[in-house]
Amino acid sequence: MALMQIAVVDDDLHQLELLSRTVETMGHVSHRFTDGQGLLQAMRRSTFDLLLVDWELPDLSGVDIVQTLRAEGAAMPIVMVTHRDGERDVVQGLTKGADDYVVKPVRGAELKARLLALLRRAYPEQATLQRHGPYEWNASTRAWSRDGEPIELKPREFDLCVCLFRQIGRVLSRNYLMQAVWGRDDEVPTRTLDTHISAIRLKLGLRPEHGYRLSAVYGHGYRLEALEAQERQDTQAPSREAAE
Template structure:
């Protein structure tokens, strides 16, 4: 998974990053809130670790912007020296999913990251329901109103990315790293071909209440739309 770590203390940034990478995730490091918010315009993250005290803004402002402007449900752990109950309540009320007090203990951080990812992204082998669609990881297929649509493994992995991030713009780099792996050396046209095949097989168009479209300069987005009324509907 793609994890963003924001901390202006280089030693803390290194500690947090190493703990995340030890769990097998890709870590993206940021030292200012502005740098992270700028990255969010072109990148997608599965988890964020945010420091409270930053040189350009407070971590809560980054969190609020994430929730309001980007409308992202990305899980967030706030990491800070503040341990007052009022601060914890304020952070959770602002949209944080968990709260960790410095000095950070590596084992506890790893346990909290794993627990949060399990809670947010559920069991990867379990079926996922999104309206009339049901994604079945073990069968590598999607059911639409009870009818199965078989997909290739990469197509299914793409479908899972889009449905679990419904409404969000997913960058090309995020999709390629998540589906093909961080070190995969494939042409970007391969991604376009798979997205096109997925759109056609699942008919991800307004008549089914969903639209999978390219977002110029960024990537792709699957969004819910109002399906047109069928002929004869009153």
């Protein structure tokens, strides 16, 4: 499974450490928060693949956080962590938008199994050969083509393309893309991402006539979008003034 970015929210520092270490032993990256507002603010500039949220926080309840995120269209899996184990509490957490529910004291092996199951459902392993419109790539040979014509990509360009195409329509933060492609190397300049984005936009021809648009999202990162046929036509059609 690919490296995942997982946010962990708990005001109990001992519990926060336990949950974060569990995430890290699975080979993923944990991002720690001690209150709900801190998480919500971080999500305006960062991208997370899964959230572990304590129900009782000093500012917002876990349920409030889940409701807010779902109302804003966030679709990543969310796991509630709490001492509450009554049926009414479980039902409330799930109906408000949580995907799973873990009761404290958390058992490490059980938490790992639940996280793994959620991640597998949300981010299924891709087949070796993938196709999106005119584009095709092979994960084994690391070959990429458009309309059957091979496209020469550098290793990092290939990884960046795969990351974007596997999450079409999702806004991916700069930090998320940097960690997904370059790992945890803090010495890589952030402008390196912009350079690679420009390169793959040019090499793949990510333009409306090919059915895709790769655009920057101000203050956040980048998004690759698949365009509907009508939208492609509208984008390509000359304006009335130009036609006249």
